[in-house]
Amino acid sequence: MADPAFTSPGDAPLLAVRALEKSYPSGGRALRVLRGVDLDVRAGEVVAITGESGTGKSTLLHLLGALDRPDGGSVRFRGNLVFGASDEDLAAFRNREVGFVFQFHHLLPEFTALENVAMPALIRHRRLAEVRERALGLLGMLGLAARADHRPGELSGGEQQRVAVARALMNEPGLILADEPSGNLDAANAAHLHEEMIRLSREAGCAFVIATHNLSLAANADRALRLKEGVLEAEGG
Numbered sequence: 001m002a003d004p005a006f007t008s009p010g011d012a013p014l015l016a017v018r019a020l021e022k023s024y025p026s027g028g029r030a031l032r033v034l035r036g037v038d039l040d041v042r043a044g045e046v047v048a049i050t051g052e053s054g055t056g057k058s059t060l061l062h063l064l065g066a067l068d069r070p071d072g073g074s075v076r077f078r079g080n081l082v083f084g085a086s087d088e089d090l091a092a093f094r095n096r097e098v099g100f101v102f103q104f105h106h107l108l109p110e111f112t113a114l115e116n117v118a119m120p121a122l123i124r125h126r127r128l129a130e131v132r133e134r135a136l137g138l139l140g141m142l143g144l145a146a147r148a149d150h151r152p153g154e155l156s157g158g159e160q161q162r163v164a165v166a167r168a169l170m171n172e173p174g175l176i177l178a179d180e181p182s183g184n185l186d187a188a189n190a191a192h193l194h195e196e197m198i199r200l201s202r203e204a205g206c207a208f209v210i211a212t213h214n215l216s217l218a219a220n221a222d223r224a225l226r227l228k229e230g231v232l233e234a235e236g237g
Contacts, residue, residue, distance in 0.1 A: 013040035020073035035230030046208045048218035051227035057211035066090045099168025103180040107152040114148040120170040138166035158189030178210040
């Protein structure tokens with residue numbers, strides 16, 4: 001039986017993770033959170049990661065997005081070793097190749113929805129006039145074109161989280177990492193957000209790895225894996 005964490009033979013993975021390990025100091029000793037995680041993710045694929053709170057789902061996403069460094073193992077993106085790079089190169093990797101969506105949208109309250117979406121491009125020293133059309137297009141894809149000039153405080157929770165998804169897509173990354181993206185939404189807004197993320201994975205051709213407690217989202221993903229005792233297994237396995 002094939003390992004559910006891996007793609008089928010012949011598929012070159014966008015993301016290839018092998019034997020990933022991470023520990024944190026706790027009470028004078030090391031607490032092993034990840035104990036050898038293996039994972040392949042294809043371009044355009046949606047992978048849901050489930051598991052109890054505190055099992056390391058957020059830790060795993062932080063390592064996949066180079067927000068933290070592992071204690072052991074490797075992460076390859078488009079065939080290149082991620083953690084062989086300098087901190088400066090890792091920052092560029094995060095900006096260009098990875099989009100992040102968190103449970104709390106982390107929009108900048110003083111900026112409009114359009115400006116928030118454009119922020120990753122502005123960080124790359126591009127002018128708003130250059131990227132405005134793409135930012136508007138992303139808001140339009142998510143049904144928010146009419147809200148482009150509204151600030152976060154003028155948007156509903158579901159709208160704010162869709163702005164965060166648009167922002168994650170701004171630099172055309174290959175990989176979107178979402179950590180409990182619908183955790184603060186009601187059932188209707190959560191369902192709408194899940195539909196949009198799955199649709200965008202197909203249309204934009206980027207992969208989504210989503211840590212979630214939402215079983216409906218996990219059921220609609222291409223694959224659902226459970227993080228248990230520091231390793232990934234098939235959901236329900």
